[in-house]
Amino acid sequence: xxxxxxxxxxxxxxxxxxxxxxxxxxxxxxxxxxxxxxxxxxxxxxxxxxxxxxxxxxxxxxxxxxxxxxxxxxxxxxxxxxxxxxxxxxxxxxxxxxxxxx
Numbered sequence: 001x002x003x004x005x006x007x008x009x010x011x012x013x014x015x016x017x018x019x020x021x022x023x024x025x026x027x028x029x030x031x032x033x034x035x036x037x038x039x040x041x042x043x044x045x046x047x048x049x050x051x052x053x054x055x056x057x058x059x060x061x062x063x064x065x066x067x068x069x070x071x072x073x074x075x076x077x078x079x080x081x082x083x084x085x086x087x088x089x090x091x092x093x094x095x096x097x098x099x100x101x102x
Contacts, residue, residue, distance in 0.1 A: 021079055023079065
C-alpha cells in the first residue's frame with residue numbers, strides 16, 4: 001500500500017557540480033521552446049478541426065519555438081567557449097609546470 005523511499009547510491013555518483021556558464025540559457029531556451037511548441041499545436045489545431053483560425057497573437061506565440069531554440073543554442077555555445085577557456089588555462093598551467101620543473 002505504501003512504499004518506503006530508500007536513498008540509493010548511483011553508480012558513478014550524482015553530478016553535484018556548480019552550474020556552468022550557459023546552463024541557465026539552455027534551461028530557459030528549453031522552456032520557451034516548449035511554450036512555443038504548445039502554441040504551435042494549438043494554432044494548427046483549427047486547420048484540422050475545420051474551425052475558425054485563432055487571432056494573430058496565437059501565431060506570434062508560436063514563434064517562441066524558434067526563439068527558444070536560439071536561446072538554447074546561445075547557451076550551448078557559451079558553455080563550449082567556457083570549456084575551451086578552461087582547457088587552455090589547464091594546458092598553459094601544465095606547460096608552465098613542465099618548464100619550471102625541467
